[in-house]
Amino acid sequence: ENNLHKEELNFKIIVIGDFGVGKTSIIGRFTEGQFSSHYKITIGADFAVKTLEWDENTRINLHVWDIAGHERFGSLLSVFYRHAVAAAIVFDLTRPETFESVDKWLIDLRRKLQLPGGKSLPIIILANKGDVTVSTVPKNIDDYCKNNDILAWYITSAKNDINIDEAMIKLTRAALANY
Ligand code: GDP
Ligand code: MG
Numbered sequence: 001e002n003n004l005h006k007e008e009l010n011f012k013i014i015v016i017g018d019f020g021v022g023k024t025s026i027i028g029r030f031t032e033g034q035f036s037s038h039y040k041i042t043i044g045a046d047f048a049v050k051t052l053e054w055d056e057n058t059r060i061n062l063h064v065w066d067i068a069g070h071e072r073f074g075s076l077l078s079v080f081y082r083h084a085v086a087a088a089i090v091f092d093l094t095r096p097e098t099f100e101s102v103d104k105w106l107i108d109l110r111r112k113l114q115l116p117g118g119k120s121l122p123i124i125i126l127a128n129k130g131d132v133t134v135s136t137v138p139k140n141i142d143d144y145c146k147n148n149d150i151l152a153w154y155i156t157s158a159k160n161d162i163n164i165d166e167a168m169i170k171l172t173r174a175a176l177a178n179y
Contacts, residue, residue, distance in 0.1 A: 007059070008059045009059070011175050013168070014064075015067070018105075026088075029158040030064065049063055086171045103148075125152075129158075
């Protein structure tokens with residue numbers, strides 16, 4: 001294979017949502033293929049890179065950013081959002097109040113991140129911990145996505161590796177279409 005002619009794209013994707021919903025676990029699952037049930041507190045903004053051989057001509061390096069400990073403020077510094085081309089907002093199916101917070105995160109995101117040329121930012125919602133039996137899907141999530149220009153939502157499990165690759169590929173495809 002001759003990689004010399006491959007175009008290499010660097011995409012920044014941000015993962016936001018309340019504390020404990022599984023953001024770090026989702027990023028770990030997606031970029032490392034691993035899940036750890038041990039609590040890991042990370043401080044400051046952090047990112048992991050996942051490289052996708054997208055097609056014959058294109059390699060995409062996804063820089064997936066974790067808000068890592070800044071959840072409690074409910075809003076982030078603009079610098080965290082800067083140059084992002086797509087976002088995932090995560091909530092926890094076992095804690096309905098974390099779905100209520102999705103709107104707060106969405107407002108912060110839209111306020112602080114505008115794409116050049118007025119393009120629409122691809123955003124997905126991840127309803128995480130779908131492996132837990134007591135989880136309940138919010139009734140209004142379809143309407144919420146439709147009314148707020150959300151690309152798609154998925155039930156995910158970082159623990160059992162459900163829908164995470166699918167969701168991230170969907171987001172990447174939309175970012176590529178904007179590029
Ligand atoms: P963050 O604060 O949003 O980064 O959340 P973490 O990734 O640190 O996860 C918080 C807790 O939820 C940890 O104990 C994880 O092991 C657990 N967790 C994360 N994702 C899942 C999942 O898909 N299923 C289950 N059952 N637990 C999860
Ligand atoms: Mg975390």
